[in-house]
Amino acid sequence: MTNEHEEYSVGQLAALAGVSVRTLHHYDAIGLLTPAHVARNGYRTYGHAEALRLQEILFYRDVGMALGEIKSFLEGSSNAIVRLTDHRDRLHREAHQTAQMIDTLNATIAHLKGDRDMTLDELYKPFSAEQQAAHEAWLIKTYGAAMADQIATSKRIIEELPHGIEGAMEELQAIERNLVATYESGTETSSDTLHALLERHRDFVSKMWGRPCSAEGFAGLADMYLSHPDFVARFEKLSPRFSAWLPVAMKAHAKRLDPEN
Numbered sequence: 001m002t003n004e005h006e007e008y009s010v011g012q013l014a015a016l017a018g019v020s021v022r023t024l025h026h027y028d029a030i031g032l033l034t035p036a037h038v039a040r041n042g043y044r045t046y047g048h049a050e051a052l053r054l055q056e057i058l059f060y061r062d063v064g065m066a067l068g069e070i071k072s073f074l075e076g077s078s079n080a081i082v083r084l085t086d087h088r089d090r091l092h093r094e095a096h097q098t099a100q101m102i103d104t105l106n107a108t109i110a111h112l113k114g115d116r117d118m119t120l121d122e123l124y125k126p127f128s129a130e131q132q133a134a135h136e137a138w139l140i141k142t143y144g145a146a147m148a149d150q151i152a153t154s155k156r157i158i159e160e161l162p163h164g165i166e167g168a169m170e171e172l173q174a175i176e177r178n179l180v181a182t183y184e185s186g187t188e189t190s191s192d193t194l195h196a197l198l199e200r201h202r203d204f205v206s207k208m209w210g211r212p213c214s215a216e217g218f219a220g221l222a223d224m225y226l227s228h229p230d231f232v233a234r235f236e237k238l239s240p241r242f243s244a245w246l247p248v249a250m251k252a253h254a255k256r257l258d259p260e261n
Contacts, residue, residue, distance in 0.1 A: 007036070008051065010044040017054055024054075032071045033057060056080065059087060157210045168208065175201050179246065180239045189245075189252040198253040215258035222250035 014021045027033035028044070033054055035044035046054075053074070060070045077083050140148050161168055178197050187194050205221065206213040213221075225231045226247035235243035 006048065008046045010035070010046070013046045013051060013054065016051075017058065019054075019058070027054075027057070027067075030067065030071065032067055032074075052080070056084065059084075063091075157208065161207075168204075172204060175204060176238060179249075180242060183242055183245050183249075184239060189249045194249060195253050195256060198250060201250075202253070215254040218257075219251050219254035222247035222254070225250070 008016070010021050010024050014024050024033065024044075028035060033050060036047040036050055037045040039045070056074070057070055060073065061067070065073070073083070175197065179194075179201070182191075182194050182197060202213050202218050205218070225235065225243070232243040235246060
C-alpha cells in the first residue's frame with residue numbers, strides 16, 4: 001500500500017494504477033476523484049486517500065458498474081471498510097458459483113467427447129434451480145438437442161437415488177475419507193484393503209453413470225484426475241500429494257481387474 005504521507009502527480013498516479021492521465025482528468029471533471037491539491041498552474045497532486053479511492057473506483061469499474069453508479073455508491077456510504085468487505089464477500093460468492101460452473105462444464109465436455117465417462121452431477125454440489133436452468137439452456141444451445149437427452153438421463157439417475165445428490169455426496173465423502181486415511185498411512189497400492197476401497201469407489205461411479213464402470217473407464221477417470229487442474233486442486237485439499245497418489249492407485253486397481261489392458 002502507498003505511504004500515507006506520499007504525494008503523486010497525475011502522471012505518477014496514472015502509471016501506478018494502470019490508467020491514463022486523461023482518465024484521471026475525467027474523474028476529476030465529474031467529481032468522482034478530485035485531487036488533494038490543485039496548484040494555480042493546474043498541477044494536480046494526489047495523496048494516500050485519493051490513491052485508496054481510485055483503487056476502490058477501479059474495483060467497482062472492473063465488475064461493470066457505471067461511473068455515475070460508482071459515484072453515488074461512494075457518496076452513499078462513508079465507511080470504506082464496510083463497502084470493501086461487502087464487495088469482497090460478493091466476489092467470493094460469485095467466484096464460488098463460477099468455479100462450480102467450470103467444474104460441471106469440464107465434466108460435461110469430457111463426457112461428450114466419449115473418451116471419459118462423467119455425469120453432470122458427479123463429484124459436484126448442485127446448483128440453485130435458476131443456475132441449473134441457465135446451465136442446461138447453455139448446454140442445449142451449444143451442443144444441440146441431443147444434449148437435452150443427456151440432461152434428462154442425468155436428472156433421472158439423480159432423482160432415483162434414495163437420498164438424492166446430497167446422499168450421494170455423503171457417500172462419496174465417506175469413500176474419500178477412507179482413501180485419504182489409507183494414503184496417509186502409507187499403504188501400498190497393491191494392498192487388498194486399498195483395492196476393496198477402490199472397488200467401492202468404482203461401484204459409486206457406476207451408480208452415478210447409470211451403467212457399469214469398466215476397468216478401462218476407471219483408468220480413464222484416473223487420467224482425468226491426474227491431468228485436469230480442477231481435480232488436482234480438489235484432491236490436494238483433501239491431503240497433500242493425494243492428487244498424484246489416487247490416480248496411480250486407481251490404475252493399479254484397473255490393471256488388477258483387467259490384466260490384459
